[in-house]
Amino acid sequence: MQGKERPFELYVFDWDGTCMDTTPFIAEAIKEACRALGLPVPSDELAKSVIGLGYADCMSRIAPGCPASELPRFNEAYWQAYIRQEEFLTSLHPGMRELLSAMKRSGLWMAIATGKSRRGISRILGKTDAAGFFVASRTADESTPKPAPDMLLELSDECCVPLERMVMVGDAVHDLRMAENAGVASVGVTWGAAKREELLGFKPRAVVDTVPELARALGVADLCPGA
Secondary structure (H helix, E strand, C coil): CCCCCCCCCEEEECCECCCECCHHHHHHHHHHHHHHCCCCCCCHHHHHHCCCECHHHHHHHHCCCCCHHHHHHHHHHHHHHHHHHHCCCCCCCCCHHHHHHHHHHCCCEEEEECCCCHHHHHHHHHHHCCHHHCCEEECCCCCCCECCCHHHHHHHHHHCCCHHHEEEEECCHHHHHHHHHHCCEEEEECCCCCCHHHHHCCCCCEEECCHHHHHHHCCCHHHCCCC
């Protein structure tokens, strides 16, 4: 890698709640799926707490008494509810596109580890014209969902980057727990699902409130105006 020495070689980003402010939309879709199946409707706090998990883990936490046989119906009800709202999602979190673009121009490698399906992340990356920022990605339907370490282990293998040279950026405890389970450094952001004190429990490199703070935590402040 040319230019300034960086602390990491691969920067892995969660998508929902980190790169894009989708948290309230996903929480509402979870609640609508529960209504459609006649299940108890979770609180906003509970619905947000399961964002990023695989569908089975999500359902087991919000409706522990619901049989696993209902999972396909839950998946479909959630997808239908979410896709109706996705039309209102048009841009990344303020400052994220500029940061990702600057990192890309500088030759840094970025990847995605998301609780979305491959269909879902491909659709939203196309809609936001963001696919070109990333060299690789892993989704919940093609790897073991968070907080298992598999997504990060697979990205390490694919990109030939050792785990100690990777960093995971996420807004949820599942993101930081995945990083912890993989032995990867992490940075938490507070504009998504989890509270600062929840993220701090995983001893991340930093917990940040703004994109310029994120740039500093990642060691790329020189690329981000105002950082």
